[in-house]
Structure formats: C-alpha cells, structure tokens
Amino acid sequence: MELQPGREAVVRVAVATLWTSPEAVRPVDRPALAARTDIPAWISGMDSDQQVGDCVLSQLLLGERVLVTELRPDGWAHVIAVEQPAxxxxxxxxxxxxxxxQLVPVDAATSAVGASPLVLDASVSALRATPDGPVVLPGVILGTRLAAAGPARDGWRPVHAPGHTDPLWLPDAHLAELPAAPPTAAEVLAVAQRLLDVVYVWGGVSAYGIDCSGLVHLAWRRFGVQLPRDADDQAAATVPLALGDERPGDLYFFARPGRKIHHIGIVTAGQGSDGDRRMLHACYRQRRVVEEALPADRVATLVGVHRV
Known part of the structure; x- marks a missing residue:
C-alpha cells in the first residue's frame, strides 16, 4: 500500500524533522533527511547559528500519526502532525x-499504531533485530509509544515498529506502561530534569536537541498527555494561576509588552523568602537545557503561571 493524500500515515524513523518547505533545507541537514535518520550527526554537524535556524518547525517520533495532504514527485510529503495541536x-x-x-501508510503499520500501553522511558534507546543483537533502529526517543509483540524474555521485550514486519527488541527496563491516571507534576518534572544540558535546537523534540516548548511537550508526552507544540498554544491549553500559587511542575510563560508568548519554562521552585523563582527550561541564550533562578530580564517578561 502506498501513501495517499487525504489518508493517515505514521513515522517509520526514530525522529522525523518537520520542515517549513523542501526548499528551506540546507546541505548540513542531510543526516536528518535520510531513510534512517542520524539526529546526533545532524545536530553535531551544525554550528550554533544553524541550530536555531527557522527552517525547522518541529520533530515527530517513531509511530507518530500524520495526515498526508500532498505528495510531490521529488519525494517530499506535506503533512499535518495530528498529535501536535497547533x-x-x-x-x-x-x-x-x-x-x-520517512512514513508508512497506517494500514501497513496497524500493529504498531494505536492505544499501546507501552512508552519508552529511557532518554534514548535502540531497537534491535534480536535480544542484544544488531541495531536496526538507533536513536529512539523518550515518549515514543510502542506496541508489545509478546512478553519480556531475559530482560528484553519484543515490540512492533512501523515499517518492520518482524518484531524488534529493546531492554524491558527502557519501557513503561502508560498510566491510566494523569501524572503528578512531580513525575513530569522528574522526566524533564533528565534532559538537563541537552543542546538547544529550534524546533527540536528529542533528547539530542530540544527547544523550550518541545521540552514541555515531550515531558508530558512521556505520560500520554497531548499538549500543543508551541508555547502560546500551550498557554491557551492550560489553567492560569495567580502568581505566587505556583508549585514545582507548573509552567511559567514569558512575553514582551504587546507581543505574544515567546518562551516557557517548568517551575522548579516558586517565589521563596529570598524572592527567587526557579525554572527548568531550554534556554536560547545558553543554548542548552538549564535549571536556574529567573534572571531580572526574565522576571520583567513573566506574564503568567499555568497548570496542566
């Protein structure tokens, strides 16, 4: 079965990058365009300016659903990432x-799509042909949903993966069941803290490179909670609180006067006796994920605190 406009497909690579247009792609982006993507090589091959170029919109994880809206003869597909509200x-x-x-039709990957109870809990893992065998799909990312293909065996679990007929294997310890109840803020914050020092990449949604709203999206995605992709949409989808009522795991939003929200961070400490608020965030200026007290210029643009 082939891809068709108007029908759904799923991502068959570990991490697919969503671009503004095929023409916006640069020579340095080649590792992210392959049929077997190499996201670490892509990120390490860019300089700090290229890592924040505006040609990247977002990233999609293995098994993520899209609606195909156009197919070009040169091999590009225009899609709607239906699991990333915008x-x-x-x-x-x-x-x-x-x-x-980088896509396969849904009908060709039915066993790997849908309400799977399994999610990757390791920051990064690899799918193998056999238990502890050759790597078939490296760089599978935290929050990727996988369908079990049988019980664990000697510490390894078989799973279905889009584009692969036979089950693939990964360490059972790298998997968790999606919880039936919403996660606590502390649980989400603990996941986000595992991404400390990950490099800042505009549009990134992976443990190799991530941006501010991507960090929030991915941390909640680990628990099966679908938040929008961009910070201003995340503000619209969450519940405002009074400043001072925040607790760790809530969200700080930032905007300049008369402008839309441009930045988001995860609260790690509300305002204490020393007056400092603290947050975990993917920082454009420091080009990595950091946990810090809000500097003065952040405090000046703090426009709200919200709870998921």
Whole structure:
C-alpha cells in the first residue's frame, strides 16, 4: 500500500524533522533527511547559528500519526502532525514537510499504531533485530509509544515498529506502561530534569536537541498527555494561576509588552523568602537545557503561571 493524500500515515524513523518547505533545507541537514535518520550527526554537524535556524518547525517520533495532504514527485510529503495541536496554524495539527520515505501508510503499520500501553522511558534507546543483537533502529526517543509483540524474555521485550514486519527488541527496563491516571507534576518534572544540558535546537523534540516548548511537550508526552507544540498554544491549553500559587511542575510563560508568548519554562521552585523563582527550561541564550533562578530580564517578561 502506498501513501495517499487525504489518508493517515505514521513515522517509520526514530525522529522525523518537520520542515517549513523542501526548499528551506540546507546541505548540513542531510543526516536528518535520510531513510534512517542520524539526529546526533545532524545536530553535531551544525554550528550554533544553524541550530536555531527557522527552517525547522518541529520533530515527530517513531509511530507518530500524520495526515498526508500532498505528495510531490521529488519525494517530499506535506503533512499535518495530528498529535501536535497547533490551533493557530491548523485545527487538525501542526503542518509541515518531511521526506515521504520517512512514513508508512497506517494500514501497513496497524500493529504498531494505536492505544499501546507501552512508552519508552529511557532518554534514548535502540531497537534491535534480536535480544542484544544488531541495531536496526538507533536513536529512539523518550515518549515514543510502542506496541508489545509478546512478553519480556531475559530482560528484553519484543515490540512492533512501523515499517518492520518482524518484531524488534529493546531492554524491558527502557519501557513503561502508560498510566491510566494523569501524572503528578512531580513525575513530569522528574522526566524533564533528565534532559538537563541537552543542546538547544529550534524546533527540536528529542533528547539530542530540544527547544523550550518541545521540552514541555515531550515531558508530558512521556505520560500520554497531548499538549500543543508551541508555547502560546500551550498557554491557551492550560489553567492560569495567580502568581505566587505556583508549585514545582507548573509552567511559567514569558512575553514582551504587546507581543505574544515567546518562551516557557517548568517551575522548579516558586517565589521563596529570598524572592527567587526557579525554572527548568531550554534556554536560547545558553543554548542548552538549564535549571536556574529567573534572571531580572526574565522576571520583567513573566506574564503568567499555568497548570496542566
């Protein structure tokens, strides 16, 4: 079965990058465009300016659903990332372009799509042909949903993966069941803290490179909670609190006067006796994920605190 406009497909690579247009892609982006992506090589091959280029919109994880809206003869597909809400762009999800060979039709991957109770809990893992055998798909990311293909065996679990007929294997300890109840703020914060020092990449949603709203999206995704992709949409989808009522795991939002929200961080400590508020965030200026007290210029642009 082939990809068709108007039908859903799923991502078959560990991490697919969503681009503004095929023409925006740069020579340095080649590792992110392959049929077997190499995201670490892509990120390490960019300089700090290229890592914040505006050609990248977002990233999609293995098994993530998209709606295909256009197929070009040169091998590019325009899609709607239906699991990344983006109300201001498209009510169906986040629109953008990716190589068509990074997708498989839903019907060809039915066993690996849907309400799977398993989610990758390791920051990064690899799918193997056999227990502890050759790597078939490296760089699978925290929050990736996987369907079990049988019980664990000697510490390894078989799973279905889109684009692969036979089950693939990964350490059973790298997997968790998606909880039936919403996670606590402390649980989400603990996941986000595991991404400390990850490099800042505009549009990134992985343990190799991530941006501020991607960090929030991914931390909640680990627990099966679907938050929008961008910070302003995340503000619209969460519950405002009075400043001073925040607790660790809530969200700080930032905007300049008369402008839309441009930054988000996860509260690690509300305002204490010393007057400092603290947050974990993917910092554009420091180009990595940091946990810090809000500097003066952040405090000046703090416009709200929200709870998921």
């Amino acid at each position: 109300a201001k762009l498209d009510p169906r999800g986040y629109p953008g372009w990716l190589p068509a060979d």
